[in-house]
Amino acid sequence: MAGKALKRKLSSKSNGPQKSGLKKAKKTVALDNLAWKSVDVADGGLDDFEGFYGLEEVDGVSVEVENGTLKFKAAESKEDTENEEKEKAPTNGSAKNKASEKVAPYVSPFAEEEEDDYEDSDSEENQGEEEEEEGESEIDESKESKNKTAKGAENKKKSSGLVSLKTPGNPFDLLEETESEVSAELDWSLPDTTLSSSILTALSALKFYKPTDIQAQVIPEILTDSDVIGKAATGSGKTLAYGIPIIEKHIRLSESIKPAKKWPTALIFGPTRELVHQITKHLEQVWKYGNFTGSGVVAITGGLAIQKQRRLIDNNPAIIVATPGRFLEILTEATSEFRDQFKKCETLVLDEADRLIQEGHFQELEKILDLIGRGRRTRRQTLVFSATFQRDLMKKLDSKRTSSNAGRQASNAGALKILNEKLEFKDKNPVFIDSNPAESVARSVVESIMECGAMEKDLYLYYFLLTYPARSIVFVNSIDTVKRLVPFLKELGLPSLGLHSDMIQKQRLRSLERFKANDKSILVATDVAARGLDIPLIDHVVHYHLPRTADMYIHRSGRTARAGNEGVSLLLCSPDEASGPLIKLKRALYKDNATNKTAMKTFEVEYDFLNRLKPRITLAKQISDTVNQSTHKGKTDAWLKKAVEDLGVDLSDDEIENITGDRRKKNKPEQPKGDLRSLRAQLQSELQRPVGHAGKYLTRGTVNLAQMVTSGKSHQAFLGKEQTSALESLNTKPKSKK
Numbered sequence: 001m002a003g004k005a006l007k008r009k010l011s012s013k014s015n016g017p018q019k020s021g022l023k024k025a026k027k028t029v030a031l032d033n034l035a036w037k038s039v040d041v042a043d044g045g046l047d048d049f050e051g052f053y054g055l056e057e058v059d060g061v062s063v064e065v066e067n068g069t070l071k072f073k074a075a076e077s078k079e080d081t082e083n084e085e086k087e088k089a090p091t092n093g094s095a096k097n098k099a100s101e102k103v104a105p106y107v108s109p110f111a112e113e114e115e116d117d118y119e120d121s122d123s124e125e126n127q128g129e130e131e132e133e134e135g136e137s138e139i140d141e142s143k144e145s146k147n148k149t150a151k152g153a154e155n156k157k158k159s160s161g162l163v164s165l166k167t168p169g170n171p172f173d174l175l176e177e178t179e180s181e182v183s184a185e186l187d188w189s190l191p192d193t194t195l196s197s198s199i200l201t202a203l204s205a206l207k208f209y210k211p212t213d214i215q216a217q218v219i220p221e222i223l224t225d226s227d228v229i230g231k232a233a234t235g236s237g238k239t240l241a242y243g244i245p246i247i248e249k250h251i252r253l254s255e256s257i258k259p260a261k262k263w264p265t266a267l268i269f270g271p272t273r274e275l276v277h278q279i280t281k282h283l284e285q286v287w288k289y290g291n292f293t294g295s296g297v298v299a300i301t302g303g304l305a306i307q308k309q310r311r312l313i314d315n316n317p318a319i320i321v322a323t324p325g326r327f328l329e330i331l332t333e334a335t336s337e338f339r340d341q342f343k344k345c346e347t348l349v350l351d352e353a354d355r356l357i358q359e360g361h362f363q364e365l366e367k368i369l370d371l372i373g374r375g376r377r378t379r380r381q382t383l384v385f386s387a388t389f390q391r392d393l394m395k396k397l398d399s400k401r402t403s404s405n406a407g408r409q410a411s412n413a414g415a416l417k418i419l420n421e422k423l424e425f426k427d428k429n430p431v432f433i434d435s436n437p438a439e440s441v442a443r444s445v446v447e448s449i450m451e452c453g454a455m456e457k458d459l460y461l462y463y464f465l466l467t468y469p470a471r472s473i474v475f476v477n478s479i480d481t482v483k484r485l486v487p488f489l490k491e492l493g494l495p496s497l498g499l500h501s502d503m504i505q506k507q508r509l510r511s512l513e514r515f516k517a518n519d520k521s522i523l524v525a526t527d528v529a530a531r532g533l534d535i536p537l538i539d540h541v542v543h544y545h546l547p548r549t550a551d552m553y554i555h556r557s558g559r560t561a562r563a564g565n566e567g568v569s570l571l572l573c574s575p576d577e578a579s580g581p582l583i584k585l586k587r588a589l590y591k592d593n594a595t596n597k598t599a600m601k602t603f604e605v606e607y608d609f610l611n612r613l614k615p616r617i618t619l620a621k622q623i624s625d626t627v628n629q630s631t632h633k634g635k636t637d638a639w640l641k642k643a644v645e646d647l648g649v650d651l652s653d654d655e656i657e658n659i660t661g662d663r664r665k666k667n668k669p670e671q672p673k674g675d676l677r678s679l680r681a682q683l684q685s686e687l688q689r690p691v692g693h694a695g696k697y698l699t700r701g702t703v704n705l706a707q708m709v710t711s712g713k714s715h716q717a718f719l720g721k722e723q724t725s726a727l728e729s730l731n732t733k734p735k736s737k738k
């Protein structure tokens with residue numbers, strides 16, 4: 001892979017000359033012409049996934065700086081590889097070769113396992129055709145397997161309550177052999193709306209048997225081509241609220257415009273790379289059930305090779321999901337002919353819209369709108385979605401509103417006016433749908449607060465994470481805190497990962513994947529992870545620092561309790577924070593006094609147990625501080641980081657130093673290895689010492705933390721009657737880890 005390849009090359013450089021012999025000489029190859037191949041997630045230990053967010057890697061490349069520009073040296077270019085393949089390929093051009101020309105669907109680690117009870121008759125059909133050209137025996141096999149599949153499907157249909165579905169209104173359906181299968185439980189009847197059979201099949205396969213509130217309200221409006229502003233709680237299904245009608249529109253347009261249209265149906269913007277990849281994957285889950293030719297949903301974000309992304313757009317995808325920064329970069333470098341295709345695009349979506357149009361973030365989007373035209377001029381439909389619209393957004397955007405209550409008092413009309421000024425909707429009166437006007441934090445989130453000294457947050461955090469092992473996100477306000485807390489928690493034996501915007505993209509994605517793969521893992525993140533991320537079954541959200549805005553509190557807390565699940569949000573709050581910022585936060589969140597007083601339950605702490613953890617904390621801090629000091633490398637040159645991001649490779653700090661000639665590390669004092677070893681030994685013996693009941697209680701298991709907190713009995717999770725018998729065995733020595 002690219003990172004490894006670069007590491008090999010650079011180390012071989014310093015170790016002496018390369019072996020000569022059969023190896024081809026290296027030449028300078030343009031970035032885009034390197035022999036890229038898809039990154040396999042298997043090397044991250046996640047065998048379930050076939051690809052890695054469209055990330056590509058390349059072997060045997062060395063990076064050199066010539067006259068201040070990065071040069072890539074490789075023995076083979078993409079052209080060479082393609083020519084070699086052509087020479088090897090049979091001259092008659094097999095069906096398989098033709099098939100490989102088809103654009104592969106988006107594959108990412110968000111991929112879920114295929115649903116068992118769904119049969120994709122179209123793809124089977126295609127497979128059959130490919131095999132027919134291979135030889136007769138294979139035709140028979142193919143037919144036989146089709147028959148088996150048909151019988152299997154029929155049996156499954158009987159046992160699982162699946163029913164045949166035909167698209168209403170098409171008389172030829174009665175003559176058609178091909179039928180889609182949907183569960184009898186499926187009820188997506190919406191006013192004046194008929195969804196295509198492929199969409200209903202997808203929803204059935206996903207087990208989304210009925211629309212969520214926001215979906216039920218918004219889908220019919222979008223299908224009548226209205227501009228829509230949609231607001232609903234976190235985790236309430238907003239992505240498909242716009243995704244389903246966009247795919248439905250694409251189906252209808254593809255049927256009415258012949259030959260096939262060459263411009264995207266929809267352009268969707270999201271504020272972070274991770275969110276863009278997630279939206280892409282989510283839409284792809286519905287898209288793949290359609291009988292489409294050509295490219296479907298593509299993700300365009302920074303941190304991945306820009307030329308590759310430009311090629312994705314050149315393949316005429318139906319839906320483009322992008323971060324504004326990268327999309328603008330592509331547009332700016334492109335011809336006017338390339339840009340013009342977006343003027344014809346039917347729908348523009350802003351997901352997490354309040355963030356996208358905030359001051360400081362809107363410039364890029366504004367430039368994009370200048371280049372591709374706004375709704376009013378192009379008659380393009382504009383859809384705007386978020387869980388938060390009327391609080392901080394109003395305060396920040398409307399300079400005329402100066403009162404501190406302005407955010408809370410802002411009416412829908414006010415929000416609409418501001419959005420209209422920024423985006424210039426096609427309709428004079430866009431439809432404003434607020435599916436939960438009274439709700440701020442999603443109803444299923446149990447909010448709680450733990451009071452602690454400002455200097456003791458690490459102790460209280462460890463106490464919570466140790467007592468309630470579960471998939472948890474810890475939100476902090478600075479990158480430095482992520483860098484400090486992750487090694488600190490790891491020293492304490494907790495499976496912790498970091499996520500912040502200063503990480504190279506590949507590391508960000510790997511952190512997310514590892515977080516998803518382990519149901520007890522802890523992600524320490526800045527607010528880059530606060531919006532939109534839909535990771536199933538995050539049990540707990542901890543606000544290590546008070547969020548800077550009420551909206552951010554809502555988004556952070558909304559990473560738990562999604563799609564009807566329960567979850568706990570815990571705010572660690574120092575006396576200083578409680579006296580000022582917390583009061584302000586609560587005022588912004590809860591409109592009436594009663595809710596203000598009761599919404600955040602006090603999280604009871606068992607102080608005896610907490611005190612017994614102190615020696616561990618002291619040692620772990622000493623160790624992580626020592627490690628942090630000796631590995632601190634200084635700032636990477638920004639230009640190099642950008643080049644590395646565009647390449648999609650990980651460079652180690654040593655490699656970066658080799659390229660930049662940075663010798664800072666060499667001047668650093670040697671790491672006090674002896675001290676570190678002895679500190680670690682002390683910590684290990686502390687961790688072995690019985691302190692009580694750590695790790696005895698699972699949120700999803702013996703104790704439902706959400707219910708405990710709601711009933712004001714969080715301390716009973718380990719002290720109360722419910723757990724007496726378990727407590728009796730607590731003071732025994734915990735099993736040592738193998």
Ligand SMILES: Nc1ncnc2c1ncn2[C@@H]1O[C@H](COP(=O)(O)OP(=O)(O)OP(=O)(O)O)[C@@H](O)[C@H]1O
Nearest residue numbers: 208210211212234235236237238239387532534563
């Ligand atoms: N009709 C449905 N029935 C059941 N689950 C659904 C349905 N629609 C979407 N979901 C699931 O609900 C979860 C949350 O959806 P989504 O990420 O779109 O929420 P959201 O409202 O955009 O949240 P946020 O505001 O945090 O971005 C996803 O896992 C999604 O697969």
